[in-house]
Amino acid sequence: MGDHNTDTEAILRRALEASGQRFTEQRSAVFRFLRSTESHPTADEVFLRVRSDVPGISLATVYKSLETLVGCGLAAKLTYGDGSARYDGRTDDHHHVRCLECGSVVDLPGRVDAHEVHRLEASAEGFRVTGVRLELTGYCPGCDTPTSAAPA
Amino acid sequence: MGDHNTDTEAILRRALEASGQRFTEQRSAVFRFLRSTESHPTADEVFLRVRSDVPGISLATVYKSLETLVGCGLAAKLTYGDGSARYDGRTDDHHHVRCLECGSVVDLPGRVDAHEVHRLEASAEGFRVTGVRLELTGYCPGCDTPTSAAPA
DNA sequence: ATCCTTGCAAAGCATTTGCAGTCAC
């Protein structure tokens, strides 16, 4: 059946090799953590967490590793207007809901209809469209309380 | 028929007054420029351009004015992972296409079907959804050349 | 007259970079 950690490592090795880059403990730990969580962590959160696997790792290396993973197509970078970027270990096409209060980002199970996307693409005259990004915004269960951010 | 500049100024005055803020030449110039362009300028671009109307204006004031406009609902802030935020004077719900090469952002005429959005909202369990953001990415006519960013 | 805004300069923060030592291949 294949060991999960072994698979993950093999995926990383293959992707790195394909672009002439080297497999390192640091990159591996960052990749493993990203794959293991659905929390869309910031670089700093990855740093804090990965320190338990690779004690001496530096924040700069975490940034570099994340950038490498994004470059290999093994992770995605999510940017909102709220301070730091977040990273997503899921590489399949999917959407997110984001809480405007606490900033948490959650995966959506559904996907926007491809026909709709094509229709919009057709109106993007002159552009060669290569991607779509869709994001819902609102308030998560924990933040949607009478005391915080009451509806208009 | 209504004078366009007068209308724009009245809109701003009303919105500012509603939130206890004051009408100033600087805010007016920033708002006027944002309304007059479809280029989704960065704060710095707004600054450079608005200097011809208000010679002594500072970059800090441009940032503050933009923030004020966003707060009043008279502008929107667009954030991508590429350096600086961009500002949009259109406040109606619409989508964008963004060039991955040069960073230009263009308005899309169409809108994603509301039923599709509701379907996705339904899958965002626990969240109270208040907004959608959809963005196409790709290469604009000027950047989509054989020499730059050849397809895979 | 009140107190919101401005402009300036300094601070803040996330991210990137230069470089010497180290490690993967």
Place this chain on the structure above:
DNA sequence: GTGACTGCAAATGCTTTGCAAGGAT
């Protein structure tokens, strides 16, 4: 052995902030 990677610290670039002077109501 070679060239890529790491860790450190300094640098960068966008944005925000503190404060005194100026301006809107």
